[in-house]
Structure formats: structure tokens, C-alpha cells
Amino acid sequence: MIEIIQPRVLKGFRDFMPEAESERAALTEVLTKVFRSFGFVPIDTPVLEYAEILLGKAGGETEKQVYRFTDHGGRDVAMRFDLTVPFARFMAEHYGELYLPFKRYHLAKVWRGENTQRGRYREFMQCDVDIVGVDSAAADFEILAVIRQAMETLGVPDSTVHLSHRGVFNRFLARAGIAERSVEVLRIVDKLSKIGVDETKAQLTVIAGGKAAEELLEFIAGGEAFNATLERITRLAGGPNPDSDRLAEIHAMAEACSIGDRVQLAPSITRGLDYYTGVVFETFLDAMPEIGSVCSGGRYNDLASLYTNQRLPGVGTSVGLDRLLAALNAMGRKNQVAASVQAVIFNLENSLMTEYQAAAHRLRTQGISCEVYTDQRKPGQQYTYADRKGAAFAILRGKEEKAKDIWVLKNMKTRDSSEHPDCKALASAILAAVSPASED
């Protein structure tokens, strides 16, 4: 006996079985369709890049997690750990060939050797959408609108974008005299929803003093109507300026597109430390706030300064695909329809295989997805198979039916069956059953 190699995957990696992969495919198809309807175009970049390029700006944690090695040609290479760094390199390399504003989406896998005990995977899918080359309220708004449309198309209209602006916040910090403590302040503010108001206030008081802490809490308070909150933070930041005007413009567009109530002004959203420079936002599902933001992003001053002197401002977002998928599952919003076959033609008599194949061919010509069960097994086994494939119909023709020259169409759910003289009639019956017009 030959020695067997134990089949297994690496820790932190996983296979996608057909059901899970179909769900993921259905999700990415919806997102892709929505992105395209807004004029975003797809790009792709290599999985492997020079380590120098991927790690140019990264430090500490990222550097430790990246899969890095020396290739056959002695090059120091690494697998991408996000889609932003390769996009920055891509824009620096190609901006001369591209038309600006450049609106791209990129759905692809990335790798991080993270600690799997935190329930993280080492291989996962990212989905990024960006508009590069302009700094305008319209571009900021388009990113919010495309997310909003994606959520609606995915069947989760009850989601809310929490919007803020780093410029307004920074101006407030300067006015409150705590600009030089901004790193620590941001870190505390970011934890507000986790640690609560009292603890936030206590921590802020320690580093900024009682008065500044009070003002900060007033600044980051949310829950009011957009314009009321905007008025308050504008006042606390020292009066109107282009940053507060930007928020007002975005709000006006959201109102005009009937999504005003789905875009909240939430001054406590800051999104980390030094990357974002303008609007920042997070997206929460109303029914599952506990899972956190399923889609976050913001405006940056300069995407690709590591690789070019060309200034490339932009605005973008990342969809948390795994998190979103888990949430859709938890909410019972599975969408796998496209991936399941509509009909399975049973093999009740091997000598009729040519007829079965011809029938399958004709049904597909009518736009009906179907397959032939290839081996002549027990009908029960074939029913189980059709069930597993999610088929709505079984099609039966054995010796008896052949003698009567009929085809039997069986509804897998109701187990009702009907007889049909030929494939044309079979196809009509299936199409009538799946068309909403035929419903009572």
C-alpha cells in the first residue's frame, strides 16, 4: 500500500465548499453590478510584489504579518496584505495612461499571517472602491451613494452611514488647545462606543483637562438631526469653513437622492490616525450594530506619495466582505439563486441517455439550467442528489414513459407531477412556474 499524504489546509486558511463559494460569488456579483452602475471600472494587480514596495510605509504589526520570501531570482518579494498599497503603486506607475478622475473597484484576496486565535483568517477577500484625482463634495458623496445602493441591492436597506470630517475635528482640537495631544485624543474617542461616555470623559480629562474634555464630549455627541449636529460642531470648531461647507453639500445631495435619513453626522467617527484628511465614515446595519462597521473609508490627501511626486487626492472605501457575508447569513438574506441548477433529468434507463442529453440541450436553449444524472442509480438516490443541488424540478422518463411518449415533470418541493408530450412543453411548464406572472 502506498503511503498517503494527509490532506489538510494550513492553519488560518480554508476551503470554500460550493454553498459558501456560491454565497460569496452572489455577493461579489451584486457589488460588482452596483459599482459598474456608478461608472467604476475593475483593475487587477499581482499577488506578489517587491517587498520594498509593499512595506514602504508599513511598520511593526504589518511587517511581522506579511508573507515575505526570496524568489528564484533572488528578489525580496511579498504577498499583498491589502489592496490600497498595490493601488497606490498602480496609480503612481500608470497615472499618465489613465483618465482622471479614475474610479476603480478591486475585489481580490489578501494575506496576513495574523494570530488565528482571534478568529481571523490568514487569507481573506477585500473589496475596495476609490475615486482618485479630484477633491470635491460630489466625489465624496458618490462613495456614500454607491455603498448605500449596494446595501439596498443586497436586501439590507436598514443600514446607516455614520459620517464625519477630520478637518472639522482637527480645527476643533486646535481651538481647544489640545492639537498636540491629538493622537491620544483620537485613540480615546475611537473607543467611545466600546467604553461609554463616563470612561471616555475620565480618560480625556487626564490628558486634556476638564474643560477640553467637556467640550470634546459636546463635540462628539451624536444622535441629532444632521443639520443640528453640523451647526454644533461648526460652532465648536470656530465657525463655518470649507470643511463644514463640504458636509453641508454632501447632506444636500443625500437629501436630493432620498437617502438623507440614511446618512448621519457622527462626529465621534475618526478612523485612525494619519491617513485620512477629509470626510471619514463607517456603515452599520441597523439590525446588527454589534458586528461593527461593514464598510468604512474616507478622503485622503495623497494616495501615492511613496512612489511619485504627483499629488493624487482621493476618496474611497473598503467593504468588509466576510463580515457582511456573516451578517447576511445571520439575517437570513442568503442569495444563491443563480448558482443552483433548475432541473435534474433523472437517468431511469441508460439506453435513453441520448434522449436525456438532447432534452437537456433543448431546455438550456430556453434559458433553463439543467443537468442529466449520469449513472442509472436508484430513483431515491437521484432525488437526494437533486435536493442537494437545490433543483426546483426533477424530469423523469423511464421505459413506461417512453412507451407512452411522455416526459414527467416533478416539482421537488410539492412533489406534484405533470405529464408533457415533448421538451418544448416541458420548458414552457418550467418557465411558467418560475415566472412571477404565473403566480396567483
Next chain:
Amino acid sequence: MIEIIQPRVLKGFRDFMPEAESERAALTEVLTKVFRSFGFVPIDTPVLEYAEILLGKAGGETEKQVYRFTDHGGRDVAMRFDLTVPFARFMAEHYGELYLPFKRYHLAKVWRGENTQRGRYREFMQCDVDIVGVDSAAADFEILAVIRQAMETLGVPDSTVHLSHRGVFNRFLARAGIAERSVEVLRIVDKLSKIGVDETKAQLTVIAGGKAAEELLEFIAGGEAFNATLERITRLAGGPNPDSDRLAEIHAMAEACSIGDRVQLAPSITRGLDYYTGVVFETFLDAMPEIGSVCSGGRYNDLASLYTNQRLPGVGTSVGLDRLLAALNAMGRKNQVAASVQAVIFNLENSLMTEYQAAAHRLRTQGISCEVYTDQRKPGQQYTYADRKGAAFAILRGKEEKAKDIWVLKNMKTRDSSEHPDCKALASAILAAVSPASED
């Protein structure tokens, strides 16, 4: 000035610009749709696996080309170099959870550190389709039928599957007394189309003698009708047996599905040495035979013997995506429609941005993909942008049009324009123009 990191990709790797990526996406969408219509389901496996698993059966060339390294946990890992080995591991690991026959497709990237001077890339996309767990003519036929349907759906119906059977060939070799020279014989026969009949005969004579060489050339001759060739090779192999019967059954199914003339019996097709055990085939585009097979495969006895004692026979195929894409381009069969936006709404007056966004929102609700040009630039610049995005229409509303309360719809190709009172009328005009029913 900060030092810039030179933006560049690794040798043998490439970025996909929007046009190329849209073409690839359009191709994979068509293939996926066809696979699903036959009841194939998607799976995915990790890019990184234990090197021991990926290289278990590989030797020589493959081992030298694979990207292999030691990960953070000291594991000997490698990036997959094809989709067959991971699928074998997947089936060995999961066959207990799956329903057989298991019909899967897998479209994903693979990596090989090949010599790029031969025009090869080190990162490329593979597309595999297999039916595992049965050994029947129907399963063999389904693989041929799904390829055939894919070609038709891609707009290249003039393609031909060249089919053969390793069992019939082996029986012939044994009868001609040259079974023990089969490795060399197969190698020479595989080159027939490249080196021609005379050179093939000369080389075969050297290793098999004059009589066997004559018989071999008679065996591998093609060009006749399926049944005539089948009759000849069956006679030369010593009379009918289950293998020649299998070819006859497949031919009958092809005839029944009106693709009989597209499946040729081509006994010179052998597909390498020890992997395939039953039918083998290659697919050629009639207009471009010189690019070689765009889709090849065959039947194997046992997929996963390295990882399990469970015998898993199957039949499958690999689509040469890069080759197919290049051929489609050369033949002018580009398909990018889904990726280009239908209309660009110009920004002729920044103060009207809210109206532009609301119009875009309403058009998308009608199923029209569109975007707003975000900055108020010169109209010429906006026309250039709309052209680059492949938009069929430009939508214009400046101060003058606002005063008249109209929207102007401009056909980007004809430059004809028409005036409309509101977005509903705009949408109707666009939909009427793109709907075939409206054509004269």
C-alpha cells in the same frame, strides 16, 4: 524631498488595466454562466498550501518553478501552480461531505516561476471544470457539451473538439507489439501536427520498425467522418470493446444535441503520458488553428490517490483563458459591454451638483448605469472623459438649460442631441435608444 520608491511590478507579472480586466471579467462571466447552466458548482481553495501536498506528485520542472518558502510558523509552504492538485487534496479531504457525482468549476490564479523569455507569465488565471465520482459516457459527453456551449456563447461557434481515447490507443499499441515503447511513441505522435507525416513516420520507424510505423500512421490518420474513423481504429485495435463503444455513445449524444459535426474523432490526440486513462480531447478555433488548443482535458482513473485510498474517477477540462482571450481579441470578438457606463452627466455648473446627483440616482433606478463628472471642467475635457469611459450618452444641463428647465441628451456617437423636460423623459429616451425593439 522625500526619496521615491520606483513603482514597478516583478518580471513575469502584470497589472490589468480597466480595459483588459473588463475583458477578462466579461469572459469569466460568460464561462461561469454556462458552467452553472449545466449544474456545475463553484469551489475555492487556498493559494498557499503545504509544499508536501502540492509537490507530492510533481518532479523536475514543476518543483523548480514553484514559489516555495518557510512561513512564520516554520511550515514549508508553496503557492499553487495549478488547480488540479489542490482539487485532488480537496476531494480527498471532503468527499464524505459532498454528493457524488461532484461537478465543480474553479476559476483562479496560479503561479509558476517560468522562463519569461518564452512569453509566459509567472502569474496567470486557470479555469478547470470536472465531474468526479462516475465513469460514464454521459459524464464524458457533458464535459464536451459544456465546452461547446461556452464557445457558442462566446461568439466563436466555429470551433471543433478533437476527441480520442487512450484505452483504444493502448490496445492498438499492444496489438502492434510496441506497448513497451509507448512513452516514446506517444511523444512522437503528439508532435504530428508540428513535424508533419513524413518526419513522424521516420521517427516512428527508428523506434518501432517499418510495419508498426505504417500501422501507427494509419491509426492516427484523421479527417474522415466520425464513424468511418471509429470503424478503422476499432479494427486496428482488435475489434470492438467498451472503449470503442464509449466513443460511439458519445458520438450519438453529440448528434442528438446537434453538435455532431463539431466533435471530430482525432486518434492522434493523446494528451501526455500517464495521467489520462479514457477519453482525451483538445479544442481548436477553426479560424485560428495556429494558436493550438484553447481547451483540453480527458478522463482519469483516479484523481486523489496521493491523499486517499478512496478511488475517485473523473473527467475534466482546463480552459486556456489567456490564449482564448488573445484569440477573441484577434477575431474582434471583444465583449466589454457590461463594464462601460451608459451615460455621463456633465458638470456644467457646480451649483447644480445636487440636481445632477439626483438625476443620476433616478436613472440608476431605471436600470441605467451612469455617473456624474464631479469637477466643473471645460466641456471638451468632459467629452473626452465620457469617450474614455465608453459612454453612449452625455447628459447636459447648465445655467441656460436650467432657466428653460430642460435636460439635453447627447448621443456620443452621432453627436445628435434632444431636449427633455425631466429625468423620467431622459430615462425613456435612453432606454428606447438601447432597446433593440426601437430599431428600424
